[in-house]
Amino acid sequence: MLTFNQVSQSYPHQSLLRNLSITIDARRALISGPNGCGKTTLLLLAAGLLKPQQGKITFNQQDVLLAGSKQSIGISASKVALPAFMPVKELLRFHAQQFGCEDDQGWVAEFGLGKFLLTKVQDLSLGNYKKLSLITALMHQPDLLILDEPGNGLDDQARIVLAGILDNYPGQIIVASHDNLSSGNTEMQHIPLQDIANGVM
Numbered sequence: 001m002l003t004f005n006q007v008s009q010s011y012p013h014q015s016l017l018r019n020l021s022i023t024i025d026a027r028r029a030l031i032s033g034p035n036g037c038g039k040t041t042l043l044l045l046a047a048g049l050l051k052p053q054q055g056k057i058t059f060n061q062q063d064v065l066l067a068g069s070k071q072s073i074g075i076s077a078s079k080v081a082l083p084a085f086m087p088v089k090e091l092l093r094f095h096a097q098q099f100g101c102e103d104d105q106g107w108v109a110e111f112g113l114g115k116f117l118l119t120k121v122q123d124l125s126l127g128n129y130k131k132l133s134l135i136t137a138l139m140h141q142p143d144l145l146i147l148d149e150p151g152n153g154l155d156d157q158a159r160i161v162l163a164g165i166l167d168n169y170p171g172q173i174i175v176a177s178h179d180n181l182s183s184g185n186t187e188m189q190h191i192p193l194q195d196i197a198n199g200v201m
């Protein structure tokens with residue numbers, strides 16, 4: 001259960017969130033809204049990667065900014081860059097060591113990344129970079145999976161894998177997307193960001 005309590009976030013000339021209080025407890029939630037309305041900002045705040053200017057964000061009652069929350073949250077977002085110089089295999093091993101998990105649970109094969117294990121992150125195509133980003137978000141099996149435009153650049157096969165994750169992943173998933181990613185089997189709570197930012201919900 002993800003809770004924003006009186007959260008405000010603004011940038012010069014732009015107020016994105018004003019005293020936002022919302023609890024997202026749906027198993028799957030889809031954040032939508034036009035370009036620039038603050039979806040990525042909301043997700044970075046939820047992942048504890050951005051400190052709110054005001055207010056507090058908790059996941060299962062724990063402040064997401066605390067180190068202890070890192071294990072329970074995974075994020076894939078283009079604004080969260082993977083280390084460019086690392087070969088894929090080393091990055092996966094490094095991530096596994098950091099989180100104390102196995103470095104291959106089948107995701108590399110599922111996403112068809114096996115051929116690219118020795119490729120440096122900076123040399124991956126957009127779609128393969130996206131797949132790697134999804135794997136690093138998933139690998140430690142977080143209780144909360146945060147996905148920012150996860151379908152961007154993915155081929156049909158990877159989209160099927162992604163739809164399977166949305167259907168079957170045991171933890172909570174919060175997605176920001178302009179696409180319809182679901183296979184249709186999973187009910188998603190629809191959260192239009194402009195409405196919650198203006199306190200309509």
Ligand SMILES: Nc1ncnc2c1ncn2[C@@H]1O[C@H](COP(=O)(O)OP(=O)(O)OP(=O)(O)O)[C@@H](O)[C@H]1O
Pocket residue numbers: 011012014016033034035036037038039040041042
């Ligand atoms: N660090 C920052 N400094 C100043 N402005 C910022 C910063 N980060 C984001 N913004 C601005 O905040 C607004 C919201 O950005 P954000 O990336 O959260 O939107 P978004 O809804 O995810 O957009 P998109 O659908 O295009 O991905 C944008 O106008 C962006 O330029």
